[in-house]
Amino acid sequence: MQQRIVGLIGGMSWESSAHYYRLINEHVRDALGGMHSARLLLWSFDFAAIEALQRAADWQEATRRMIDAARRLEAAGATCIVICTNTMHRMAEDVQEAIGIPLLHIADPTAAAAQALGLKQVGLLGTAFTMEQAFYKGRLQDRHGLQVLVPGEEDRAEVHRIIYEELVQGRVLPASQAFYRQVMQRLVDRGAQAIILGCTEIMMLVGPDDASVPLLDTTALHARAAAQHLLGDGTSV
Numbered sequence: 001m002q003q004r005i006v007g008l009i010g011g012m013s014w015e016s017s018a019h020y021y022r023l024i025n026e027h028v029r030d031a032l033g034g035m036h037s038a039r040l041l042l043w044s045f046d047f048a049a050i051e052a053l054q055r056a057a058d059w060q061e062a063t064r065r066m067i068d069a070a071r072r073l074e075a076a077g078a079t080c081i082v083i084c085t086n087t088m089h090r091m092a093e094d095v096q097e098a099i100g101i102p103l104l105h106i107a108d109p110t111a112a113a114a115q116a117l118g119l120k121q122v123g124l125l126g127t128a129f130t131m132e133q134a135f136y137k138g139r140l141q142d143r144h145g146l147q148v149l150v151p152g153e154e155d156r157a158e159v160h161r162i163i164y165e166e167l168v169q170g171r172v173l174p175a176s177q178a179f180y181r182q183v184m185q186r187l188v189d190r191g192a193q194a195i196i197l198g199c200t201e202i203m204m205l206v207g208p209d210d211a212s213v214p215l216l217d218t219t220a221l222h223a224r225a226a227a228q229h230l231l232g233d234g235t236s237v
Helices: 014-032 047-055 059-075 087-098 107-116 128-132 134-142 153-165 174-189 218-231
Strands: 006-010 040-044 080-083 121-125 147-149 195-197 215-217
Touching (some): 006 014, 006 059, 014 218, 047 059, 080 218, 107 134, 153 174
Parallel strands (some): 121 195
16 A cells, blocks of 8 residues: 655745644644654745745746646655645646646635534635635635635735735734734624634634634644545554
């Protein structure tokens, strides 16, 4: 039987990629005990280069680079691919079509967690790309039947700014935490039954005590799905 290896496409930003590495290893250790850890391969981008492509809306080049990373990981022995960021799932379908191993889409375990709680309507926080474009909301709505609410225009702009100017640089500021709390409450007031932390850095800023509804931490849920791939029947990696 082929050993399972998760290929991580990270560095977008490395702050959240480090959490992926820790969480996946913790799941494997908890499941298997002792000195067990996860079999992982990591391709880590220089996020400055990726952010410049995002800002320029050069999604074609960004897609080319993501496909190249996925193919390198597959060639190195990965048995599945995990893109360690919500925003770059914009090209997830293109990446999946270019490789012969499964890509574990971050929206799927997130939607499964919402459905397990019996939720129908969720709020979504993330980069402007994630909140405003259809690649993420559309998957939640079309594949999983969830209604998705996003903040208003001014709130979206500030949520995005905090991610890029603070969180991806490792800065966690009390004022920004207070702002996110306010934005989440506004989504709850509009009917959100839970809030999706749809950027893998947001978990650095807020936690369960910061909202009146459940928070669906995409980093933690995606990392758990990666660990489940590794564990298979739960007896080996």
